[in-house]
Amino acid sequence: MRTIAPKAMAKRVHVAVGVVMDNQGRILIAKRPDHVHQGGLWEFPGGKVEQGETLIQALDRELFEELDIRVDGALPLIDIIHDYPDKQVHLAVCRVVSWHGMPVGKEGQPTRWVEPHELDQYPFPAANYPILNALQLPERCLITGEFATPADLTRRLRAALSTGLRMVLLRAHDVSVGEYVCLAQEAIQHTKAKGVKLLLAHPHILDVVREVNADGVHLSSSQLMSLGADVKTNIPDDWMIGASCHSPAELRQAELIRASYVFLSPVKATASHPGKPPMGWVKFAELARRAQVPVYALGGLADCDVAQAIEHGGQGIAAIRAWW
Ligand SMILES: Nc1nc2c([nH]c(=O)n2[C@@H]2O[C@H](COP(=O)(O)OP(=O)(O)OP(=O)(O)O)[C@@H](O)[C@H]2O)c(=O)[nH]1
Ligand SMILES: [Mg+2]
Known part of the structure; x- marks a missing residue:
């Protein structure tokens, strides 16, 4: 007999999210395609952690697939557990402190380098507000x-x-x-x-x-x-x-x-x-x-x-x- 998992048991999606910075302190953001979850909003690049992958491996793979760059070093920035009406996510957000390559929107997505104080001008998914706080606060x-x-x-x-x-x-x-x-x-x-x-x-x-x-x-x-x-x-x-x-x-x-x-x-x-x-x-x-x-x-x-x-x-x- 097939059983349907109740909503509370729905699987939480583990997502590796990268805050990529250049040497002027600008941050790379990308626009999510209209047809995907939270489509049309801006995001920090990243994607789902696959089975058997470490967080850093997933981050490196996702940033290579989406932006054509390789991650050489990353530090944890913040972990976010968020329930959207249709999806439960765990965003493991890392500051990508060292990377190489020339970033391009490999999937055709628009990308932009922005100053931390400019982030408020871009609409992000609701889960992202602690990330925006973390990026705008000093050390x-x-x-x-x-x-x-x-x-x-x-x-x-x-x-x-x-x-x-x-x-x-x-x-x-x-x-x-x-x-x-x-x-x-x-x-x-x-x-x-x-x-x-x-x-x-x-x-x-x-x-x-x-x-x-x-x-x-x-x-x-x-x-x-x-x-x-x-x-x-x-x-x-x-x-x-x-x-x-x-x-x-x-x-x-x-x-x-x-x-x-x-x-x-x-x-x-x-x-x-x-x-x-x-x-x-x-x-x-x-x-x-x-x-x-x-x-x-x-x-x-x-x-x-x-x-x-x-x-x-x-x-x-x-x-x-x-x-x-
Ligand atoms: N990459 C990314 N995902 C985010 C952010 N904020 C946020 O709520 N998410 C959510 O995290 C989930 C997974 O991210 P994703 O759609 O990038 O996953 P992916 O690259 O593996 O996509 P795919 O399954 O189409 O290959 C989505 O439901 C997305 O809405 C963010 O800043 N960056
Ligand atoms: Mg993605």
């Missing part, structure tokens, strides 16, 4: 540390920005929310001028979120866990939402609210949370690879840890002391 995120006066905060912030940081979390939990808004309005003058993203973090930030023209809001783990999926009603649509996470449950909640990124901590022992046992890189990698959101490693880290964080499936590192 290092500063969390502001202690300061004596508003002028001291500005001085420290300007010094930190001069090292090339492109993302700052303004953390000042000890001040009133009114004072926080003033500090944020001052900080934004310095970040906007340099094209640096500014994220707001304060216990009462959601009450005043529209008073500062920032780039996003960063939630503590308790703010994250006490919010419903309607969090975005408070926050402007084009803002990033980040969150601090320490556990699989918090990571799941961040995915549910479609966070742009998370911090996962503590990776190493840290002076700001003495006595909290560090998770180490192995545990970090296990949690980061399962998370469908870009994950910054946090806790006792410095510039020399950026490569480690990326090798372990992270977006990069977040830190206070390294840059404050």
Whole structure:
């Protein structure tokens, strides 16, 4: 007797997806033919992993079949589990860090090299939004540390920005929310001028979120866990939402609210949370690879840890002391 698998048992398609970059940091995208799944949308090249293939073998074969290039080296960027109404996919997305050949749309598909900030101009399948976040976020995120006066905060912030940081979390939990808004309005003058993203973090930030023209809001783990999926009603649509996470449950909640990124901590022992046992890189990698959101490693880290964080499936590192 023939049995039909119920929908929940339908097979999840394992797809190797490659983010191919050139030496100017541009990314290769291709247009999916109209008649295929998610047709007419743009994609990162790749295709189904065949039985017996490793991810890298599949990526190399697919990029050769679709683009005529060979993969020499790739690093994990993000893993995405997504259910379309008609198909369930697992996109294993890799950053193709080394490749050779002259890319052409071998199957007649249009291809384009685009800057990361131009990706928003192209319609991609719904599963792809964490990939777009990962490609547009920097490797290092500063969390502001202690300061004596508003002028001291500005001085420290300007010094930190001069090292090339492109993302700052303004953390000042000890001040009133009114004072926080003033500090944020001052900080934004310095970040906007340099094209640096500014994220707001304060216990009462959601009450005043529209008073500062920032780039996003960063939630503590308790703010994250006490919010419903309607969090975005408070926050402007084009803002990033980040969150601090320490556990699989918090990571799941961040995915549910479609966070742009998370911090996962503590990776190493840290002076700001003495006595909290560090998770180490192995545990970090296990949690980061399962998370469908870009994950910054946090806790006792410095510039020399950026490569480690990326090798372990992270977006990069977040830190206070390294840059404050
Ligand atoms: N390659 C690729 N596939 C994606 C992306 N985003 C996304 O949802 N998918 C989905 O992943 C699935 C498999 O990808 P694919 O259609 O490229 O597979 P393939 O190259 O082996 O195609 P084929 O079976 O026609 O040979 C499709 O259902 C597609 O909609 C993406 O950015 N790149
Ligand atoms: Mg394909």
